Amino acid sequence: MATKSTDSGVYRVTEFIGTSNVSWEEAAKPAVETAAKSLRDLRVAEVTKLDMKIEGGKVVAFRARVSLSFKYEA
Numbered sequence: 001m002a003t004k005s006t007d008s009g010v011y012r013v014t015e016f017i018g019t020s021n022v023s024w025e026e027a028a029k030p031a032v033e034t035a036a037k038s039l040r041d042l043r044v045a046e047v048t049k050l051d052m053k054i055e056g057g058k059v060v061a062f063r064a065r066v067s068l069s070f071k072y073e074a
Contacts, residue, residue: 011043012072017065024050028064041071 018031024047032045046067053061 010072011069013067013069014039015048015065015067017063019053019061019063021061024062024064027062028066031064031066032068035066035068039068039070040073042068043071044069 014035016031016035018027018029018034020026020030028045028047032042036042047064048067049065051063052059053063
């Protein structure tokens with residue numbers, strides 16, 4: 001009988017904020033890509049907040065706050 005593997009362990013969540021002058025999607029991507037350079041075993045990325053920077057009545061930047069979970073290793 002095959003045994004089922006579980007992903008038990010402890011996961012940590014941290015936030016990154018990405019910006020773009022194009023779109024929220026383009027703001028979220030560099031947040032994840034930057035996190036992946038220093039965090040190992042990223043599991044889930046959740047966009048938790050979207051906002052825009054406004055200057056002179058015009059949108060000049062999109063910002064995406066991204067919560068990322070990764071396996072915690074002491």
